[in-house]
Amino acid sequence: xxxxxxxxxxxxxxxxxxxxxxxxxxxxxxxxxxxxxxxxxxxxxxxxxxxxxxxxxxxxxxxxxxxxxxxxxxxxxxxxxxxxxxxxxxxxxxxxxxxxxxxxxxxxxxxxxxxxxxxxxxxxxxxxxxxxxxxxxxxxxxxxxxxxxxxxxxxxxxxxxxxxxxxxxxxxxxxxxxxxxxxxxxxxxxxxxxxxxxxxxxxxxxxxxxxxxxxxxxxxxxxxxxxxxxxxxxxxxxxxxxxxxxxxxxxxxxxxxxxxxxxxxxxxxxxxxxxxxxxxxxxxxxxxxxxxxxxxxxxxxxxxxxxxxxxxxxxxxxxxxxxxxxxxxxxxxxxxxxxxxxxxxxxxxxxxxxxxxxxxxxxxxxxxxxxxxxxxxxxxxxxxxxxxxxxxxxxxxxxxxxxxxxxxxxxxxxxxxxxxxxxxxxxxxxxxxxxxxxxxxxxxxxxxxxxxxxxxxxxxxxxxxxxxxxxxxxxxxxxxxxxxxxxxxxxxxxxxxxxxxxxxxxxxxxxxxxxxxxxxxxxxxxxxxxxxxxxxxxxxxxxxxxxxxxxxxxxxxxxxxxxxxxxxxxxxxxxxxxxxxxxxxxxxxxxx
Ligand code: ADP
Numbered sequence: 001x002x003x004x005x006x007x008x009x010x011x012x013x014x015x016x017x018x019x020x021x022x023x024x025x026x027x028x029x030x031x032x033x034x035x036x037x038x039x040x041x042x043x044x045x046x047x048x049x050x051x052x053x054x055x056x057x058x059x060x061x062x063x064x065x066x067x068x069x070x071x072x073x074x075x076x077x078x079x080x081x082x083x084x085x086x087x088x089x090x091x092x093x094x095x096x097x098x099x100x101x102x103x104x105x106x107x108x109x110x111x112x113x114x115x116x117x118x119x120x121x122x123x124x125x126x127x128x129x130x131x132x133x134x135x136x137x138x139x140x141x142x143x144x145x146x147x148x149x150x151x152x153x154x155x156x157x158x159x160x161x162x163x164x165x166x167x168x169x170x171x172x173x174x175x176x177x178x179x180x181x182x183x184x185x186x187x188x189x190x191x192x193x194x195x196x197x198x199x200x201x202x203x204x205x206x207x208x209x210x211x212x213x214x215x216x217x218x219x220x221x222x223x224x225x226x227x228x229x230x231x232x233x234x235x236x237x238x239x240x241x242x243x244x245x246x247x248x249x250x251x252x253x254x255x256x257x258x259x260x261x262x263x264x265x266x267x268x269x270x271x272x273x274x275x276x277x278x279x280x281x282x283x284x285x286x287x288x289x290x291x292x293x294x295x296x297x298x299x300x301x302x303x304x305x306x307x308x309x310x311x312x313x314x315x316x317x318x319x320x321x322x323x324x325x326x327x328x329x330x331x332x333x334x335x336x337x338x339x340x341x342x343x344x345x346x347x348x349x350x351x352x353x354x355x356x357x358x359x360x361x362x363x364x365x366x367x368x369x370x371x372x373x374x375x376x377x378x379x380x381x382x383x384x385x386x387x388x389x390x391x392x393x394x395x396x397x398x399x400x401x402x403x404x405x406x407x408x409x410x411x412x413x414x415x416x417x418x419x420x421x422x423x424x425x426x427x428x429x430x431x432x433x434x435x436x437x438x439x440x441x442x443x444x445x446x447x448x449x450x451x452x453x454x455x456x457x458x459x460x461x462x463x464x465x466x467x468x469x470x471x472x473x474x475x476x477x478x479x480x481x482x483x484x485x486x487x488x489x490x491x492x493x494x495x496x497x498x499x500x501x502x503x504x505x506x507x508x509x510x511x512x513x514x515x516x517x518x519x520x521x522x523x524x525x526x527x528x529x530x531x532x533x534x535x536x537x538x539x540x541x542x543x544x545x546x547x548x549x550x551x552x553x554x555x556x557x558x559x560x561x562x563x564x565x566x567x568x569x570x571x572x573x574x575x576x577x578x579x580x581x582x583x584x585x586x587x588x589x590x591x592x
Contacts, residue, residue, distance in 0.1 A: 007196025014188030069095035214241035264352030308337035379410035438587035473587025492519035523572035
């Protein structure tokens with residue numbers, strides 16, 4: 001059975017209240033009416049009885065006793081429009097307006113009639129019963145008379161007339177009540193309808209809110225309590241909507257922060273279930289998927305992480321742990337853990353830092369300092385030794401000259417080293433700016449050969465330039481490209497045996513231009529090929545065959561080429577010798 005609607009309930013309540021009120025009012029009215037009518041009728045009858053007594057007495061006083069007692073009864077009865085009975089002391093009926101004279105003798109003795117008995121005892125008698133004579137419900141009033149023979153005068157009124165009066169009043173009352181009820185039904189219906197409509201509107205809005213549509217519908221709710229409730233609902237939902245939006249914004253912000261963080265963040269709850277794993281953490285721990293809500297050990301199995309989580313869950317404060325992530329032992333990660341108490345009790349937040357780069361940079365820095373010290377120590381020791389020998393003053397002029405030459409060579413070497421170091425520092429600091437133009441490679445290479453002519457000639461090296469078709473120009477800073485090629489050609493000369501050929505050849509490769517520097521030296525072993533561009537890296541670690549280099553030349557070359565957006569690589573030639581290749585953007589004007 002469908003539940004009764006609010007409107008129906010309101011309507012039924014209104015009707016019930018109306019029916020109850022009208023019934024109680026009608027019943028009270030009917031009872032009161034009946035009581036009052038009875039009292040009035042009794043009072044009237046008493047008054048009429050008094051009048052009858054008076055009239056009878058007067059008839060005696062004026063000796064105007066022409067009429068018999070029965071006729072007197074008829075006369076007074078006609079005046080009062082009531083039945084009048086004269087009763088003798090012994091109870092015999094002396095006159096009766098309702099009976100002919102001849103019937104009087106046959107009438108019952110009235111001495112024991114309740115009204116007569118009462119009148120005799122208290123002066124007034126009143127009784128309501130069915131008349132034995134008339135067979136009708138009657139109201140009797142008896143009063144003692146001041147008459148020689150008549151002891152009591154009795155007035156009787158048939159109650160049917162009173163009842164008729166009452167019933168007409170009751171009919172009118174009932175009709176009025178019926179009409180009032182009908183009016184009540186109509187008013188209750190209309191009011192219940194209106195309120196029902198508003199309640200339905202509010203219910204519809206509430207339903208909409210429940211389904212997640214939080215936009216206020218802008219309905220006219222009215223000014224009464226219902227309106228206040230509806231507006232309060234709207235306001236609360238509006239407020240709630242704003243808070244939800246704010247929370248979502250916050251969530252979005254936090255998600256964006258977590259996603260953009262370099263640090264890995266993992267949050268687990270007290271039961272060890274994953275609550276959050278950001279992208280950085282997934283990447284560090286090589287996790288493809290982090291199922292939120294599942295136990296962390298299902299995805300993250302690392303003793304260090306387990307130790308951190310267990311420590312926090314046991315209420316301890318663990319120190320940060322350094323570990324290598326699974327499946328990648330080249331990297332180092334530092335994990336820190338802290339308890340979370342907001343939201344869920346005693347969860348754990350793990351923050352992971354990838355310190356691989358930091359460690360590498362630290363190692364490079366330490367190596368660099370060690371290398372620089374080492375590089376400086378050799379010439380410094382030599383210089384000090386020769387200076388000491390000279391200061392002793394017992395060297396021959398030839399020796400002195402040789403010693404000074406050696407001191408000069410080492411001083412120059414230190415100077416070169418410091419120059420190279422300063423250049424690298426400038427490059428590292430981004431202080432060298434480029435002035436890119438279309439460089440004519442042929443003339444540039446020739447000027448490099450010219451610069452190095454004394455060194456080349458000393459080792460009987462033949463320079464050779466080979467500019468390929470469409471490979472005449474490159475987009476580069478001429479001074480810096482000069483430095484690059486000078487370094488490479490100097491190396492080629494330094495590491496090639498005497499009497500070899502040193503070739504600089506250019507080739508076009510699409511938009512790019514490759515410059516090869518070829519020599520006829522020993523080439524570079526495969527395992528060192530990538531590392532020769534590192535600072536101070538030398539293939540020949542013993543430095544026995546010291547060609548006077550600083551070990552920084554190739555790293556300066558790499559830096560300069562990369563500053564141009566180009567790249568440098570080395571390979572060994574099949575016919576022997578190394579081939580360093582610098583690749584840059586080709587120039588716009590190309591000349592063969
Ligand atoms: P260096 O000043 O020692 O030449 P570089 O940075 O220029 O330092 O070169 C690094 C190392 O690479 C050299 O010590 C050498 O062992 C190797 N190398 C460079 N160029 C050549 C080459 N043309 N042939 C063979 N080995 C080379």
